[in-house]
Amino acid sequence: MNTGMPKPLNVPPLSPFPYLAFFGLVLIAFFAGLLVFRSDIFLSVCREDGIVEYSQAAVFFISAVYAGILAVRFLRAAALIGAGIFIFITVLLAVIAAEEISWGQRLLKIETPLFLRETNIQNEINIHNTGFFQSLIFPGYALAGGAALFFALFPSLIPSPGKYKSRRFSHSDLIPFFLPALTYGIYRMIIGDGLRLRRVYPLLTAKRISAVQEPIELLLAFGALFFLIRLRKEISPDCQSGFHGVD
Numbered sequence: 001m002n003t004g005m006p007k008p009l010n011v012p013p014l015s016p017f018p019y020l021a022f023f024g025l026v027l028i029a030f031f032a033g034l035l036v037f038r039s040d041i042f043l044s045v046c047r048e049d050g051i052v053e054y055s056q057a058a059v060f061f062i063s064a065v066y067a068g069i070l071a072v073r074f075l076r077a078a079a080l081i082g083a084g085i086f087i088f089i090t091v092l093l094a095v096i097a098a099e100e101i102s103w104g105q106r107l108l109k110i111e112t113p114l115f116l117r118e119t120n121i122q123n124e125i126n127i128h129n130t131g132f133f134q135s136l137i138f139p140g141y142a143l144a145g146g147a148a149l150f151f152a153l154f155p156s157l158i159p160s161p162g163k164y165k166s167r168r169f170s171h172s173d174l175i176p177f178f179l180p181a182l183t184y185g186i187y188r189m190i191i192g193d194g195l196r197l198r199r200v201y202p203l204l205t206a207k208r209i210s211a212v213q214e215p216i217e218l219l220l221a222f223g224a225l226f227f228l229i230r231l232r233k234e235i236s237p238d239c240q241s242g243f244h245g246v247d
Contacts, residue, residue, distance in 0.1 A: 024176030142185030177223025
């Protein structure tokens with residue numbers, strides 16, 4: 001029976017800001033506190049093959065799985081552009097996960113090949129520690145953090161094949177996960193090498209400067225995982241062919 005009452009508005013779900021944002025801020029405060037007050041513990045947890053590095057690898061790998069699920073949904077909808085984007089993201093995240101643990105080199109006790117010993121600054125089986133890729137690390141931080149932050153704040157710009165389960169909202173609670181990479185990358189590109197940085201902040205020794213990157217990468221990994229989990233929930237698995245905007 002029509003009561004003449006207006007239908008309730010379909011209000012988009014609100015971003016659960018206090019929860020994930022709080023988690024990100026706690027992580028930042030925790031690592032900053034260790035760096036300032038207990039640098040010995042900071043260096044221990046952020047060392048090569050430490051708990052932070054293996055945590056990064058695990059979270060990036062899980063993120064790759066979620067990106068792969070999204071790629072399959074785009075493929076099923078014959079949305080090849082979207083599928084290509086998420087296939088690229090899947091491969092990228094999987095490679096990053098493998099690179100973080102040097103493709104399992106120390107777990108499998110594999111010797112570093114001679115050609116990598118000559119170019120890799122850490123004598124490891126990976127490419128991100130070779131001369132050319134070293135020059136791309138800080139621009140990479142800025143690009144990854146900036147792009148992730150942009151699409152987290154404006155997720156409606158990400159095309160979707162078919163209908164959404166729900167309206168997409170601004171994921172402002174993910175700012176603490178992406179902003180550190182963006183700001184650190186830009187800052188390091190401006191200030192240059194570690195020697196200049198240590199003149200500004202004498203607390204940051206060469207070891208500490210290198211170790212600071214580990215929490216930043218962990219934050220990026222968590223941010224990517226949370227964002228992809230949300231996209232998976234928002235994009236319907238039984239989507240139809242073609243791209244659609246938010247209803």
